[in-house]
Amino acid sequence: MRRFAPFVFAFALFCVALGRDAFDDWVARTQLPSVLPETSVEVRDRDDVLLRAYTVEDGRWRLGVALNQVDQRYLDMLIAYEDKRFFSHKGVDPLAVIRATKQALINGKVVSGASTLTMQVARLLEQSGTGAWQGKLRQVRVALRLEQVLRKDEILHLYLLLAPFGGNLEGVRAASLSYFGKEPNRLTAAQSALLVALPQAPEARRPDIDLLAAKSARQIVLERLLDTKTVSKEEAQTAYLEPVSAQRHQFPSYAPHLSDRARKERPENTLHSLTLKAALQRQAEKLAASRLYGQAEHVSIAMVLADHTSGEIIAHVGSGGYSDKDARQGFIDMTQALRSPGSTLKPLVYGLAFDQGLAHPSTLINDRPVAFGSYAPQNFDGAFRGELRVDEALRLSLNIPVVLLTEELGPARLMNALKNAGVAAKLPSGQAGLAVALGGVGTSLEGLVQLYAGLAQGGRKQSLTWRNEPTSNVDERFLSRSAAWQVSHILAGLAPPAGAANMRLAYKTGTSYGHRDAWAIGFDGRYVAGVWIGRPDGTPVPGAFGGELAAPILFELVGLIADHATPLPSPPPETLLLETADLPQPLRRFKGRRSVFDAPPDAPKMAFPPDGSRLARTGTGLNVKVRDGRAPFTWLANGAPVLTNVHTRETQLPIMEEGFVQLSVIDKDGRAARATIRLD
Missing domain, CATH: 2.60.40.10 (Immunoglobulins)
Structure with missing residues (x-):
């Protein structure tokens, strides 16, 4: 008799209350626990697909869920099995109490419980046990009060959030993602039955611990639901045969660096919606990891892919992994790290020279030994090519011609153009010198991708965004339309790297001093992308060249987009399209301020x-x-x-x-x- 005494006592208390008014007052004075439980912070993509979630206190998974996000068949089965009069009782079901008491008296032991879903919610909110009569009395009181202050759908919602499903899983959504690898909006009858069974004995019935116990519990639920005609005979037979996996699925953890940034920026938010595309993000992370295979253990990679027509980032890889324990220092977001951009700023120098009337793509410029005081720039291969066209000098990424143009423009003009393009840049010495054109300034991968997005947008500043919320761009320019098109047209004339897909990208590679950074940035008519490879600690990577390491990955990254073949635009009507001999005399040969000494x-x-x-x-x-x-x-x-x-x-x-x-x-x-x- 002691085993079912709590049920008898609770029922007796309910029946012999001192009076209706006194009883109502007793219920009204109930101090309720918080009915707003903490839920996991979630990061989702532009289509509301889960990218990453964070555990709540004690490392538990408790993901927010709405009733309309849960399969209705599961809800029907849950109520039919656990509390068939849920929508009609006031928190305690007298008929269930009478039935449970009668069965206990006949069988000499507890055969079935009388806890309603509301009483179970009361227990879960207070994290109390079920064995002692004091605990059962408290559950009755809290359940009655919950029914007074909450609607039935709100109580059911709390159950869906708090029900235990084994281990550190709480709530139906966490359980569905972990056991089935899917959201709970579309469940089979077998999956629904297992989710109904687990909260009754979550540790004993965990399929990853005791597969036979999980199958047995599922069958018990299905048999009872078959008796109540909640499921059909065909459904039950199919469900009996459906296998149960003994392996738990990992929770999604894509875009970890961007997710961490979103959470740090707005710590009060429980939901962060990003502009990323989940499928594309998965592919990009897989690409990054695969391209690090065979590289030195300290080498890392970062990638950014964006739609330059909107500025929205659609794939973001901060490193080749995400750990503070591996040699690659994967916890560092290398898309934001300031590094030497190598030759990737050269297109901006040429664009400014076009705008200032210093040169035209067909202008001849002399690639010869020069010295500016103690600074004597050299080409990468140490050779000089003499007189050649400006567009060829950019395609060959020669150093001396771009330094000659920078001297004429003034390094401050280049720094101001970076600022107007929205690119954060840091000078090592605090002053801009001619070496800025060759990478003597600190910029980030995101900054360079934004610069090239602006080039793709005709010289208009195009801020990158990763939050999926309305934004507005102020129409600011750092280059004219014609200068931006001329630079893009020159870069589009570069052949794809060996082995890369035959697509037309306007792209530029770069290698910083000492082989510390390998870059490739490029765009087509819609998308812009950037790749960085190097060591997070800034030490050299022997033999690392942007053209050999980063450029093939750039083409692979853009190739992940199904509709990537977007042609580059036609030239603006004001663009001067002439050969060298047809140019005005001053533009035929570049003559800077040093020309008086030539x-x-x-x-x-x-x-x-x-x-x-x-x-x-x-x-x-x-x-x-x-x-x-x-x-x-x-x-x-x-x-x-x-x-x-x-x-x-x-x-x-x-x-x-x-x-x-x-x-x-x-x-x-x-x-x-x-x-x-x-x-x-």
């Missing part, structure tokens, strides 16, 4: 030996050559005449002593060319 184009030039060369002495003398200039020529060594009145452009100088020699050649008009060599 020799005329027809002045003599030392053809051989080249400046800085090291030659072995021979018994026949030193062969020398001169081009341009007017004969006769005079040849000097260390300022002393060696040969005079020479009418040929190729001759031989007498044998000279070992060491450094400064050779000079002077033409008929007194114009000279020089070269310093070493003879061994």
Whole structure:
């Protein structure tokens, strides 16, 4: 009798209350626990697909859920099995109490319980037990009060949030995601029956702990629901055969860096809606992880993919993993880290030069040795290409032409253009020098993607956004439409990297000093993307080149989009489309402020030996050559005449002593060319 005494006592208390008014007053004075339980913070994509969730206190999963997000068949089965008079009783079901008491008296033990769903909610809210009669009395009182202050759908909602499903799972949504890997809006009869059965003995019936117990409990539920005609015979037979998985599914944890940023920025929010596309995000993270395979253990990767027509980021990868324990330091969001952008700012320099009337894509510019005080920039391969077109200089990513343009523009103009494009940039020394054009400034991957989004939008600032909420862009420009198109057209002329898909992207690669960062940024008519590869601690990655490492991944990233083949736009009507010979005279050749020191184009030039060369002495003398200039020529060594009145452009100088020699050649008009060599 002791085993069912709490039920008898509760029923007796309910029946022999001192009077209706006193009883109502007793219920009204009930102190209720909070009916607003904490739920997991969720991050969802633009289509409301769960990207990531965070546990509540004690590491429990308790995900928010609305009644219309749960399969109606499950709700019907739950009420039919647990509390068939739920919508008619006032918190305690007298008929259920009488039935349970009668069965206990006949069988000498508790056969069925009398707890209503409301009483179960009362117990869950207070996290109280069920065995002692004091606990049962408290549940009765709280249940009665809940029915006075809440609607039935609100009480049912609390059950769906708080019901235990084993381990650290609370609520039907957490259980459905963990046991079935799906939201609970569409459940099979077998899945619904298991979810009905689990809260009665959540630890004993966990399928990942005791698969047989879970199947047995599910069958008991199905048999009773079959008796009450809640499920059909066909449904039950199908459900009996449906397998139960012994493995729990991992909760989604996509876009962890952006999710953390959203939560940190608005800690009061329990729901963060992002502009990402869940399927695309999964593919991007898989791509990032696969491309790190075979790389050194400290190398990481970051990627951003956005729609530049709206500025919305649709895929965001902060690193190749997400851990504070691995060598890649995956917890660091490398899309925000300030790094040297290498050559990726060169397109902006050329665009500014086009806008200022300093150059045109067809303008000829001289790639030759130059020095600006102690600063003497060199091309990546150490070679000089002489006079070539500006568009070719950009495609070849030559350093000297872009520094010549930057000197004429002024580094401050370049920094101001970055600011107008919305790009945060940090100067190591606090002052902008010519090296800014070659990556001597700190920028982030997100910043560079935003810069290229602006180029794709015709030179208009296009702020990137990742929150799925209305935004507005102020129409600010950092380049004219024609200059932005000209730069884009030049970059679109680059061939795809070896092995990449044959798509037309306007793209630029970059490698920072010391091989610390490898970049690739590009866009088509709708999408813009960026890839960074390097070490988060900033140490070099030997052999890392943007063109070899990052560019193929850039094409793969854009290729993940099904409708990626969006053509680049046509030139604006004001764009000047001319060849070099058709340009106005001042635009045919670039002449900066240093041009007053340059020799005329027809002045003599030392053809051989080249400046800085090291030659072995021979018994026949030193062969020398001169081009341009007017004969006769005079040849000097260390300022002393060696040969005079020479009418040929190729001759031989007498044998000279070992060491450094400064050779000079002077033409008929007194114009000279020089070269310093070493003879061994």
